[in-house]
C-alpha cells in the first residue's frame with residue numbers, strides 16, 4: 112500500500128465531489144455529514160460513467176446519470192438495492208455493485224489516498 116498526496120482538506124467542497132487522477136485512476140474525494148473525507152472510484156459501477164458531477168448529502172452520493180445512490184463510507188449501493196424486497200434485489204445483479212473505496216489519511220491538512228500498488232504521480236485537477 113502506497114499513500115499518495117492528492118489534495119488539501121480545504122479543497123473538498125461540502126455536498127459535491129472533488130475529482131482527482133491518481134496513478135491513471137479516476138477517483139473522487141467526498142465529505143460525509145461529519146466532515147470526514149473519503150476516496151472512491153470516479154466511475155459509477157452501473158454504466159462506468161464519470162461521477163464528477165455527483166451530489167453528496169448526509170453521506171449519500173447520488174450519481175448524476177441514473178441517480179443510483181451509494182454510501183460514501185462503505186461504497187454500498189443504497190439505490191436501487193434497498194428499495195426492492197430482498198428476494199427481488201438478488202435479481203438486480205450488476206445494478207447493485209458497490210462503489211470501490213480507498214483508504215484515506217490526513218497529514219498536516221494534506222489528504223493522502225492509499226493505492227494498492229505504486230500508482231505513479233497524482234495530478235490535481
Ligand code: FES
Nearest residue numbers: 155157174177179
Ligand atoms: S451510470 Fe451511475 S447510475 Fe447509471
